Amino acid sequence: xxxxxxxxxxxxxxxxxxxxxxxxxxxxxxxxxxxxxxxxxxxxxxxxxxxxxxxxxxxxxxxxxxxxxxxxxxxxxxxxxxxxxxxxxxxxxxxxxxxxxxxxxxxxxxxxxxxxxxxxxxxxxxxxxxxxxxxxxxxxxxxxxxxxxxxxxxxxxxxxxxxxxxxxxxxxxxxxxxxxxxxxxxxxxxxxxxxxxxxxxxxxxxxxxxxxxxxxxxxxxxxxxxxxxxxxxxxxxxxxxxxxxxxxxxxxxxxxxxxxxxxxxxxxxxxxxxxxxxxxxxxxxxxxxxxxxxxxxxxxxxxxxxxxxxxxxxxxxxxxxxxxxxxxxxxxxxxxxxxxxxxxxxxxxxxxxxxxxxxxxxxxxxxxxxxxxxxxxxxxxxxxxxxxxxxxxxxxxxxxxxxxxxxxxxxxxxxxxxxxxxxxxxxxxxxxxxxxxxxxxxxxxxxxxxxxxxxxxxxxxxxxxxxxxxxxxxxxxxxxxxxxxxxxxxxxxxxxx
Amino acid sequence: xxxxxxxxxxxxxxxxxxxxxxxxxxxxxxxxxxxxxxxxxxxxxxxxxxxxxxxxxxxxxxxxxxxxxxxxxxxxxxxx
Numbered sequence: 148x149x150x151x152x153x154x155x156x157x158x159x160x161x162x163x164x165x166x167x168x169x170x171x172x173x174x175x176x177x178x179x180x181x182x183x184x185x186x187x188x189x190x191x192x193x194x195x196x197x198x199x200x201x202x203x204x205x206x207x208x209x210x211x212x213x214x215x216x217x218x219x220x221x222x223x224x225x226x227x228x229x230x231x232x233x234x235x236x237x238x239x240x241x242x243x244x245x246x247x248x249x250x251x252x253x254x255x256x257x258x259x260x261x262x263x264x265x266x267x268x269x270x271x272x273x274x275x276x277x278x279x280x281x282x283x284x285x286x287x288x289x290x291x292x293x294x295x296x297x298x299x300x301x302x303x304x305x306x307x308x309x310x311x312x313x314x315x316x317x318x319x320x321x322x323x324x325x326x327x328x329x330x331x332x333x334x335x336x337x338x339x340x341x342x343x344x345x346x347x348x349x350x351x352x353x354x355x356x357x358x359x360x361x362x363x364x365x366x367x368x369x370x371x372x373x374x375x376x377x378x379x380x381x382x383x384x385x386x387x388x389x390x391x392x393x394x395x396x397x398x399x400x401x402x403x404x405x406x407x408x409x410x411x412x413x414x415x416x417x418x419x420x421x422x423x424x425x426x427x428x429x430x431x432x433x434x435x436x437x438x439x440x441x442x443x444x445x446x447x448x449x450x451x452x453x454x455x456x457x458x459x460x461x462x463x464x465x466x467x468x469x470x471x472x473x474x475x476x477x478x479x480x481x482x483x484x485x486x487x488x489x490x491x492x493x494x495x496x497x498x499x500x501x502x503x504x505x506x507x508x509x510x511x512x513x514x515x516x517x518x519x520x521x522x523x524x525x526x527x528x529x530x531x532x533x534x535x536x537x538x539x540x541x542x543x544x545x546x547x548x549x550x551x552x553x554x555x556x557x558x559x560x561x562x563x564x565x566x567x568x569x570x571x572x573x574x575x576x577x578x579x580x581x582x583x584x585x586x587x588x589x590x591x592x593x594x595x596x597x598x599x600x601x602x603x604x605x606x607x608x609x610x611x612x613x614x615x616x617x618x619x620x621x622x623x624x625x626x627x628x629x630x631x632x633x634x635x636x637x638x639x640x641x642x643x644x
Numbered sequence: 645x646x647x648x649x650x651x652x653x654x655x656x657x658x659x660x661x662x663x664x665x666x667x668x669x670x671x672x673x674x675x676x677x678x679x680x681x682x683x684x685x686x687x688x689x690x691x692x693x694x695x696x697x698x699x700x701x702x703x704x705x706x707x708x709x710x711x712x713x714x715x716x717x718x719x720x721x722x723x724x
Contacts, residue, residue, distance in 0.1 A: 328724045416724035441654040441721035462695055462702060463720055478655075480723055511702075513653060513718065518663055522651070522716065525701040592688045 150223060151207025153200055155230045158237040167244045169221045174248035176255045180239040182232045190275035196229045196238065199267040203227075210261040218381070219390045220245035220254040225262060247371070247391060249378040257385075296386050298340050311501045312340060318500045319343040321404055323396050323424055324414035325372040326350075327359040327480065328438055331489025332412050332496070334362065337380045339497055343388045344380070347404065348373040349395040359482035396420060401427035410496050413437040414489065417615075425450060425459035436495045438488045442478055443517045445488035448526065449495050449507040456508045461529035484516055551621050552636035553608065556643070557583050560635070565608040570594055570620055575612060579639060591616050595623060607632045614638035645670060646711035648677070654719045656694075660685040674698065674715060675705040681717075694719050 148166055164177060182194050211223045223243040232238060241258050245251035273279045302312050318341050322332055325348040336344055352360075352367040352375055367375045377391035394400060396415075405411060405427045413424040413435060421437060428435035428450055435450040437459060450458045491514070498506045511526040553560070561567055567586040569576055576588055589598055591611070601607065601624070609617035609632065617634040624632040635641075645668040652660045660681075671677035674696040681687060696703050697716040709715070 324724050326724050414724050416722055418720065418722045421722060438724070439721040440723040442658070444653055444657070444721070446718075446721055478723070485724065511718075513716075515653070515663060523700065524697045524716065524718075527702075595688055595690075 148224070149204065149208060150211040150225065151204055152224075152226045153198055153203065153229050154226055155228075158226055158228055158240045160237065160240055160242075163224060163226055163240055164242050167222045167224060167242050169244045171246055172221050172244035172251075173246055174251035175242065175244045176248065176251040177240065177242040178255050178259050179237045180259065182234050182236050182238055184234045186272055191234070191272050192275050193231060193233050193273045194238065195231045195271040195273070195279075196227070197269045197271070198227070198229055200229075203266045203268065206266050207262060210265060211258055214254040214257040214261070215243070217257065217388045218245065218250040218254040219388075220250045223254055223258060225258055227262070227266070227268065247374045247393065249374045249381075249391060253378070253381050296340065296384050301339065306503055307501060314500055315340045315497075316342040319345070319407060319409045320496060320500075321345045321347065321408035321411040322414060323347045323411065323420065324416065325360075325362070325376045326356065326414060326416055327440065327482070327485025328414035328489040328492065329372075329376070329412075330360045330362040331486045332414055332493045333376055333380055334383070335490060335493035336496060337384045337387055337389070339493075340384070341387070341496075341500070343390070345390045345392060345404065345408070346373040346376050347392045347394065347396050348376070349393060359480060359485050396423060398423065402431070405431040405433050408433055410499055411435045412492055412496060414492070422459060428452060429458050434499050436492045436499075438492050440480055440485045440488050442480055443484055443515065445484060445491075445514045445516075447488060447491050447495070447507065447512040447514065448510070449499075451506075451508045454508065455528070457526055457528035458532065461532045462511065462526050481516075487516065488514065551618055551625070551634050552614065553633045554636040554641075557581060557610070557635070560608050561585065565606050565633070567608050567610060568594075568599065569610050570617055571611050579612075581610065581639070582642065586610075591620055594620050599624070601629045601632070605631065608635055609633070610635045610638060612638045613640050646709065646713075648709060649712075649714045650681075651714070651716040653717065654721050655689060656685075656687060656717050656719055659687055672708060673706045674703060674709065677709065677715065678705075678717065689719055 160177065160179060167175065184191055207225055211225055215223050221244045225239065225241045227239045228237065239262065241255050243251045243255040245254060271279055298312050301307050302309060320336055320341050322329055322344060325333065325346050333344065333346065350372050352363045352370050352372055354368050357363060357365060362376045362379050371393040373391035373393045377389045380389050401423060411424060411428050411433055413421055415421055415424065424435055425437065429452045432453045434453065437450065438445055438447045448459065450456060452458065495507055509525065509527050511524045513522040513524065557567060561583050567583065569581055569586050569588045570591045572590050609620050611617040614635060614637045617638060621632045621634040647666055647668050649666050651664045657663045669677060669680060671680050675691060678691050691705060695718045696705060697718065698707065699714050
């Protein structure tokens with residue numbers, strides 16, 4: 148089966164779609180171009196198509212292959228009818244199977260636009276008045292013309308120029324996390340014409356994200372972020388290849404993803420992911436641009452393993468536990484903060500790709516947007532880090548006490564003799580009380596101060612909203628010799644009802 | 645008594661209620677200084693979870709502090 152064919156016989160859409168089935172395809176989309184009954188205000192009774200077949204097939208196959216590759220679709224096919232067709236008959240059929248609907252829609256759209264533009268097909272219209280006439284195959288109107296994006300304003304910079312634009316176009320950047328930082332990074336990289344962008348994010352769009360994540364609209368709520376971001380960015384700059392991966396970055400996929408990247412940008416919101424990105428980048432020898440925000444502040448660090456630079460673990464050898472310091476959800480954040488830090492990340496990525504001066508290395512940049520201040524701290528390589536601590540610590544992050552979490556209904560836990568300790572803040576407890584009585588309430592900060600009196604022989608179950616803080620707290624207590632402390636997996640959010 | 649210029653970030657800024665201050669102290673090292681400040685401002689993070697920088701470079705917790713030093717306490721942050 149060729150991916151592009153001409154046919155004299157009527158098109159049977161269902162039969163054409165069958166060979167495109169793929170187990171990995173979560174999205175299949177098809178387009179049917181049909182004969183309509185009017186053209187330029189004149190009633191039409193039918194059409195006749197002719198093509199330069201040999202050239203048409205070669206060009207059509209190229210178009211399908213290009214669109215599949217550009218959008219990361221799995222399979223696609225286009226069939227164009229030739230000969231005489233009546234009103235309502237299918238003139239052209241396109242089907243695309245892709246991992247997600249965004250890629251399927253984008254590739255399908257590109258194939259029809261390009262076929263109309265590039266494949267030598269002529270159309271003769273038969274009008275109701277009895278006359279007929281060959282019309283220009285298909286008029287590529289403005290909306291159908293090949294996508295274009297004008298980089299002249301950045302190309303005008305002496306440090307960029309035509310050569311820099313080519314470098315950007317052939318650069319591959321992996322962006323981990325499509326939240327507040329990610330939205331800013333992605334927008335600027337797509338605008339600059341970074342040719343291949345891969346977005347990794349397993350989360351879905353929440354209404355509470357919108358104030359700082361302007362790649363999404365209110366109607367995207369519930370949609371996978373990577374997918375929504377890819378679709379939006381392809382609208383913005385259709386000349387790019389943008390891949391959406393709706394999975395969490397983990398040890399198992401990090402190596403493969405990093406192998407295909409020239410630069411990785413960490414836009415995640417938790418320490419475990421940041422260390423994972425750092426370690427994978429160090430192992431792969433790929434530059435990593437990391438940032439974090441907190442309320443009105445941010446931190447930026449560029450890890451340059453390929454130049455022997457320092458890494459995240461050189462400064463934070465003990466992998467910091469999530470839950471000990473607040474994230475955007477718990478501590479709050481003002482929209483421009485991740486936007487500004489994300490733009491700083493994008494700037495560092497462009498500096499690296501273009502070889503511009505002033506690249507951050509072996510430094511930590513602290514930005515305080517209330518004080519309008521920034522501070523550059525020397526953060527040199529720690530001789531004890533790298534081959535030693537990266538390997539050992541990453542193992543520690545992965546395999547840290549695996550019996551820390553328990554998964555059971557809270558009422559069952561209480562019945563089984565666990566002493567339930569609610570470590571949420573008082574306001575959270577008031578808004579959503581635990582579905583049982585007799586629990587102890589002890590906010591995390593007080594627990595860390597030593598506020599939990601652990602009675603010997605008694606089992607403790609720590610509870611928070613999502614199981615992140617409680618896990619950190621349980622680990623904290625275990626490290627202090629209290630073996631009978633567990634964390635409720637997934638927190639209150641994971642309890643049924 | 646040596647006077648030090650201190651800067652706080654993130655959680656520490658919140659708990660101290662300010663982003664910088666000057667203090668006169670007898671604390672000889674960043675570790676002693678942090679213990680003193682933790683008592684005064686109610687810092688809850690253990691020093692092991694923090695980094696300290698003296699005069700714009702990361703520092704050990706047991707280096708000797710001198711009059712006029714600029715000391716920055718930095719908690720890790722992960723928001724994105």
